[in-house]
Amino acid sequence: MNQEAPHRQHHIDMLPGDIAPTVLVPGDPGRVALFAEQMDEAWQVAHKREYLTYTGKKDGVPISCTSCGLGPSPTAIGTEELIRIGAKNIIRMGTCGAIQPFMKAGDIIVVTSAVRGERATEEFISIDYPAIASHYIARASIEACQRLGLTYHVGMVRTHDAFYLESPWAFGDYKTRLQPWVDLGVLAVENEAATMFVVASMQGVRAGAILLSSDPIFSEGEDDPKLEEHKRDLVRVSIETAKILHEKGLD
Numbered sequence: 001m002n003q004e005a006p007h008r009q010h011h012i013d014m015l016p017g018d019i020a021p022t023v024l025v026p027g028d029p030g031r032v033a034l035f036a037e038q039m040d041e042a043w044q045v046a047h048k049r050e051y052l053t054y055t056g057k058k059d060g061v062p063i064s065c066t067s068c069g070l071g072p073s074p075t076a077i078g079t080e081e082l083i084r085i086g087a088k089n090i091i092r093m094g095t096c097g098a099i100q101p102f103m104k105a106g107d108i109i110v111v112t113s114a115v116r117g118e119r120a121t122e123e124f125i126s127i128d129y130p131a132i133a134s135h136y137i138a139r140a141s142i143e144a145c146q147r148l149g150l151t152y153h154v155g156m157v158r159t160h161d162a163f164y165l166e167s168p169w170a171f172g173d174y175k176t177r178l179q180p181w182v183d184l185g186v187l188a189v190e191n192e193a194a195t196m197f198v199v200a201s202m203q204g205v206r207a208g209a210i211l212l213s214s215d216p217i218f219s220e221g222e223d224d225p226k227l228e229e230h231k232r233d234l235v236r237v238s239i240e241t242a243k244i245l246h247e248k249g250l251d
Contacts, residue, residue, distance in 0.1 A: 009081035012066060013048040020055055020062035021251035022089040022242040023082055024235075027070050027192060031093065034235045035065040050074055062251075063242045065093075072120035072161060072195040079199040079207070089245055090200055091137060092209035093238040095231075096157060096190040097168050098216040099182050105216055105224035108152040108237060109187050110141040111209035114194035117160035121198040131159070131194035132201065136250055137208030137241065144240035150233055155187045157211065159194035168215035178217065188213065206250070210238050 008015050024035060029052040036042040042056025050069030055062065064087075068078035075092075082090055096109065114131040116122075121131070138154070145152040158181050164170055166178055166189045178189070193209040200207035212234040214224060224230060245251050 005084040009084060011049060011077050012051040012053065012081045013046040014053060014085055016085045018045045018055065019053065019064040019066070019082065019085060019087060021087065022063055022091065022245055023087045024063065024065045024091050024093045024238045024242065025068050025078065025196070026065070026093045027068060029067040031231065031235065032065045032067050034232060035239070038235055038239060039063070051078055058239050059243060061243045061246045063239060068192070071191050072118040072159070075192040075195045076120050076199050079196050083200065083203050083205050088205060088251055089137060089242070090196060090205060090207045091238060091241060092193050092196050093234060094190060094192060094209070094211055095214040096188040096211040097166070098188045098213035099178055099218060100187055101218055103153065103187065103213050103216055105213055105219070106151070106226060106230040106233070107213040108145055108150050108234065109157065109211040109213060110138055110145065110152055110154045111157050111193055111211060112138055112154060113156045114197060115156065115158040115186060116194045116198070117158050118191070118195055119161060120195050124198060124202060129198060131197040133197055133208040134206035137206055137245065140244040140248070141208060141210050141237070141241045143244050144237045147240060148237055150237055153187055155185065157188045157190055157193055158186050159190060159192060161191070163191060168217050175218065210234065210241060
């Protein structure tokens, strides 16, 4: 059940009324600046630890953006506290390591569900509980990609704790370790989506994830030369998703 609280939250340092109903959640605080650049107006609301928040408007639609740092634990904290001050749609806006061979740098992933390879949410509920995105957010994200003409894929990702075991910078025989997930159709690995989905859905709040394929793990090429442009596309499609949710009365 949603546990809304009127007091200032300990980590995100905000009160009810400080955020819009839809909150975009990158890991990197630097991506909040990209969000602010693309809004018609935006202002800083709070900054404490890794949690930087801007709220603003795009085409008259109120949208917020709160960074939550890297990994399941800070994501769980940020998601929990955003819910307590009234967030209705929480959307991870992040990067990932694509593992399917047909995926290219710059592609967008609209996440429908996530493998619970992290362990933070087991403190909330049994591993039997699925990590599933809101279909309303997934549908809005697909529509946003189509409006903007971006290449996108729809499906499942794997969330896990150990970045240096499954990432473009992993050590050891990580490709062999990832191959079973490739064979099962998982699109990418990342570190936050499952956590957000579980914490939000347990409290009746919609959650979703829009990810940028920034570093395809099985690619033998160099780093994405258009990474900054692609990050801006990620922010654009996330803002467009928030607008579509508003158009549909889902905020």
